Amino acid sequence: MKKFSVVIAGGGSTFTPGIVLMLLDNLDKFPLRTLKFYDNDKDRQEKIAGACEIIVKERAPEIEFVATVDPEEAFTDVDFVMAHIRVGKYAMRALDEKIPLKYGVVGQETCGPGGMAYGMRSIGGVFEIIDYMEKYSPDAWMLNYSNPAAIVAEACRKLRPNSKVLNICDMPVSIERRMAETLGLASRKELVVRYYGLNHFGWWTDIRDKAGNDLMPKIKEHVVKNGYVVTSGDRQHTEATWNDTFTKARDVFALDPNTLPNTYLQYYLFPDYIVGHSNKEYTRANEVMDGREKFVFGECEKIVVNQSTEGSALHVDMHASYIVDLARAIAYNTHERMLLIVENNGAIENFDPTGMVEIPCIVGSNGPEPLSIGKIPQFQKGLMEQQVSVEKLVVEAWEEGSYQKLWQAMTLSKTVPSASVAKSILDDLIEANKDFWPTLKKEQQELE
Ligand code: NAD
Numbered sequence: 001m002k003k004f005s006v007v008i009a010g011g012g013s014t015f016t017p018g019i020v021l022m023l024l025d026n027l028d029k030f031p032l033r034t035l036k037f038y039d040n041d042k043d044r045q046e047k048i049a050g051a052c053e054i055i056v057k058e059r060a061p062e063i064e065f066v067a068t069v070d071p072e073e074a075f076t077d078v079d080f081v082m083a084h085i086r087v088g089k090y091a092m093r094a095l096d097e098k099i100p101l102k103y104g105v106v107g108q109e110t111c112g113p114g115g116m117a118y119g120m121r122s123i124g125g126v127f128e129i130i131d132y133m134e135k136y137s138p139d140a141w142m143l144n145y146s147n148p149a150a151i152v153a154e155a156c157r158k159l160r161p162n163s164k165v166l167n168i169c170d171m172p173v174s175i176e177r178r179m180a181e182t183l184g185l186a187s188r189k190e191l192v193v194r195y196y197g198l199n200h201f202g203w204w205t206d207i208r209d210k211a212g213n214d215l216m217p218k219i220k221e222h223v224v225k226n227g228y229v230v231t232s233g234d235r236q237h238t239e240a241t242w243n244d245t246f247t248k249a250r251d252v253f254a255l256d257p258n259t260l261p262n263t264y265l266q267y268y269l270f271p272d273y274i275v276g277h278s279n280k281e282y283t284r285a286n287e288v289m290d291g292r293e294k295f296v297f298g299e300c301e302k303i304v305v306n307q308s309t310e311g312s313a314l315h316v317d318m319h320a321s322y323i324v325d326l327a328r329a330i331a332y333n334t335h336e337r338m339l340l341i342v343e344n345n346g347a348i349e350n351f352d353p354t355g356m357v358e359i360p361c362i363v364g365s366n367g368p369e370p371l372s373i374g375k376i377p378q379f380q381k382g383l384m385e386q387q388v389s390v391e392k393l394v395v396e397a398w399e400e401g402s403y404q405k406l407w408q409a410m411t412l413s414k415t416v417p418s419a420s421v422a423k424s425i426l427d428d429l430i431e432a433n434k435d436f437w438p439t440l441k442k443e444q445q446e447l448e
């Protein structure tokens with residue numbers, strides 16, 4: 001069996017140790033010869049890499065382990081780039097969340113004005129990684145889960161059309177895991193799903209077992225009472241705020257009981273409720289810094305001090321095994337059916353062919369082959385047209401350095417009540433992001 005060389009871009013991410021443990025758990029399915037970490041923050045990466053080097057040495061000493069901030073060393077001789085960078089880190093995420101909230105608007109990592117601000121930072125960072133990959137390992141594939149995936153994917157479609165980048169999200173598989181648990185099934189892999197939408201903006205239309213039995217009625221029975229709340233759940237989305245999100249799926253479901261919704265729709269369909277239940281001073285970024293970040297960095301420090309993983313509480317990110325499934329699909333031409341973010345190109349018949357949509361694809365060595373969805377109903381179509389336009393306008397704003405287009409994007413978002421509120425938020429975000437965004441030019445003289 002051929003052994004692969006992988007670089008994790010964003011080596012200092014809180015998700016890196018869980019993914020390393022997941023890769024080590026899957027060596028029989030996806031063997032590694034080299035595992036490299038790349039990050040542009042040496043100190044942050046060193047803390048995670050110090051521990052991961054020990055983990056790899058204990059579990060699979062034959063794998064060469066490298067952690068570097070030198071792009072040439074990182075991206076030379078790799079088969080896959082697994083990218084999860086966060087340009088601006090949690091400090092900027094906190095501002096993405098808090099600035100809109102100040103104006104009574106949803107403050108969220110990937111949705112609304114905060115997601116657009118993050119997009120304006122992410123595009124350049126992700127392009128940098130793509131450029132390194134293409135320079136040093138032109139045959140490699142990038143599996144990208146850096147957020148906001150919808151905007152990053154649209155930027156790749158438009159500005160890096162020939163790059164081998166696959167954009168993927170873990171929310172559908174996390175929810176499917178919960179659905180499987182509800183049904184008493186051992187694995188989400190027993191579900192065959194039909195799903196369509198944009199990233200963080202989609203619906204399941206059909207869920208069956210391998211024998212073809214319709215599982216939607218039983219899942220709906222659970223969702224109508226409990227949303228996607230289950231007793232054990234996943235180990236990633238554990239905090240009280242995530243529990244609220246999974247509960248709220250019940251109300252989102254009520255709007256269209258023919259489908260099952262992605263949790264992220266709550267931000268667009270119940271923005272007043274979300275704002276009312278947000279703490280303007282302490283948002284999800286604070287919760288993550290006090291929770292996951294402290295935990296992961298603390299555990300890594302312990303491993304380094306002890307020079308051993310004995311007693312370590314770090315756990316494998318089981319649900320992230322979809323990343324191995326994707327790498328395997330490319331490497332071994334498995335034709336696995338997976339949800340990916342791809343150019344619509346007619347798959348949803350009555351939707352913009354150039355929109356980046358999240359739909360089932362058959363994935364082989366030559367990339368994803370999207371499945372046909374057909375026509376979608378007016379409600380979903382209307383929502384998606386508005387949202388895909390927001391995402392396209394953000395990418396145009398980044399490309400052209402256009403203030404107007406970003407203002408239009410924010411005005412068009414279903415989370416924002418008016419152009420004047422959009423403008424106030426935008427002006428604050430420009431100030432907060434001056435080290436990250438391209439300079440935005442105003443196209444018109446402002447009216448006095
Ligand atoms: P984090 O801040 O802990 O880690 C991100 C790392 O990226 C940091 O170490 C940072 O220094 C590094 N980085 C930033 N800019 C960089 C650049 N230009 N080049 C190289 N490295 C750079 O963040 P996290 O919470 O662990 O999340 C990491 C990313 O994964 C985020 O984008 C998050 O949104 C994403 N994520 C996506 C999904 C999904 O469903 N697609 C799921 C979970 C996390």
Ligand code: G6P
Binds near residue numbers: 109147169288
């Ligand atoms: C889900 C989404 C990701 C997002 C993450 C945020 O998994 O699919 O796209 O980044 O949630 O989680 P956090 O714990 O950082 O708020």
Ligand code: MN
Binds near residue numbers: 149168169170171200
């Ligand atoms: Mn996601």
